[in-house]
Amino acid sequence: MADDDFVEETEGAPGDEFEEIDVSDTEADRIARKRDREFAEFRKRVKDADQFKVEAGAFDDATYAAIYKLVQDGYVAALGGPISTGKEANVYAAEAPEGETVALKVYRVNASDFRQMRDYLEGDPRFEGIRGDKKSVVLAWTRKEFANLKRAAEAGVKVPDPIAVQRNVLAMEYIGGEDEAAPTLTDVTLENPETAYEVVKEYMRRLYDAKLVHGDLSEYNIVVHEGELTVIDVGQAVTTYHPNADEFLRRDCRNVANFFSRAGADADVDDLYAFVTRE
Ligand SMILES: Nc1ncnc2c1ncn2[C@@H]1O[C@H](COP(=O)(O)OP(=O)(O)O)[C@@H](O)[C@H]1O
Ligand SMILES: [Mg+2]
Secondary structure: OOOHHHHHHOOOOOOOOOOOOOOOOOHHHHHHHHOOHHHHHHHHHHHHOHHHOOOOOOOOHHHHHHHHHHHHOOOOOEEEEEEEEOOOEEEEEEEOOOOOEEEEEEEOOOOOOHHHHHHHHOOOHHHOOOOOOHHHHHHHHHHHHHHHHHHHHHOOOOOOOEEEEEOOEEEEEOOEOOOOEOOEHHHOOOOOHHHHHHHHHHHHHHHHHOOEEOOOOOHHHEEEEOOEEEEOOOOOOEEOOOOOHHHHHHHHHHHHHHHHHHOOOOOOHHHHHHHHHOO
16 A cells, blocks of 8 residues: 555655654642642632532542642633533633633543554554553543644634633633624524635635645534634644544545535535645
8 A cells, every 4th residue: 555656755664754743741640649738729729619610529639739830830820611522522611811811621541542542543654653542542632632633723713712721621811702602603594605715615624735735624613713613622633644634634524515405515426535635
C-alpha cells in the first residue's frame, strides 16, 4: 500500500511534520496525591459555592487537581454550570481571570470507552509509545484534542482556540452568548444553506491539507454563532496516516453532504470527497 507519489513529496518518514506530544505530565496527579491545604480548600470551595453550580462529587480528586492547576496557572478563575453532558466528556462554562468565559471539556477517565479511543490513536506519529492503560489513553486523547485544535486553527479552520490542557481537562475558547452556548447545526434553520455548505467544504479541505480527518463531522459537531460556523469536537480526529483515515473521511463527507442536501443545498457525497482530497 506504499504510496510512491506521496513518499517522493515528503522528506523523512510520513508524519515527521507532527510534533511529539508529551503525556507524562501528571502534575495534577501529584497535587491530588499531596492534597495540600490549598488544594483541599479549593476542592471544598468548588463543592460549596453556589457560583460553581457543580454537583458535589462531580469530579474525582485528580480532576479537581487538574482544574486547580488551571486556576493556579491563571487560565480559570471560577467554574460555571455544565453546557453539555456527554458519554466521554462533560463541557462546562468557566470564567477566566479577566472575566471572559472559557469552555472546559472534562474527559471521564473511568467511563470512557478507552478501547475505541485507543484505535483512534493508532498510526498517529504523535502518540507512538503511549501506554495502553485507560488513564494513559484518556490523557493522550485530551492532549490530542488540544493538538488537533491547534493544528486546525493554524490551517485556517474556525475551531475554538485551544487555551490549555491539564490531565483530562481541556480549556478552550467558549463559543456562544452570555446566556447560552452556540447552537449546533441541528438546532438552527439555515437561511443560506449553499453558503454554509461552501464554508464547511473549505474547512474540510483545509483540514485535509493539514493532514487531519475530523472523523466525527456532522451537523452535531458544527456550531453557529453570530453567523459564523465553528467546528468542534476534534478529539477523535486522526492524521491522514491512520489506517482508517479514508473510511472516516468518506463517512464525514456522507454526513455533511446528506445534511446540506436536506437543508436545501446542492450537495453530493462524491463531489465533496473529490473537492476535499483534490482528486
Ligand atoms: N468551545 C465551546 N464553546 C461552547 N460550547 C461548546 C464548546 N465545546 C463544546 N461545546 C458544547 O458542548 C457540546 C459537546 O461538546 P463536544 O466537544 O461535541 O463533545 P462530545 O464528545 O460530548 O460530543 C457541544 O455540542 C456544544 O454544545
Ligand atoms: Mg460532539
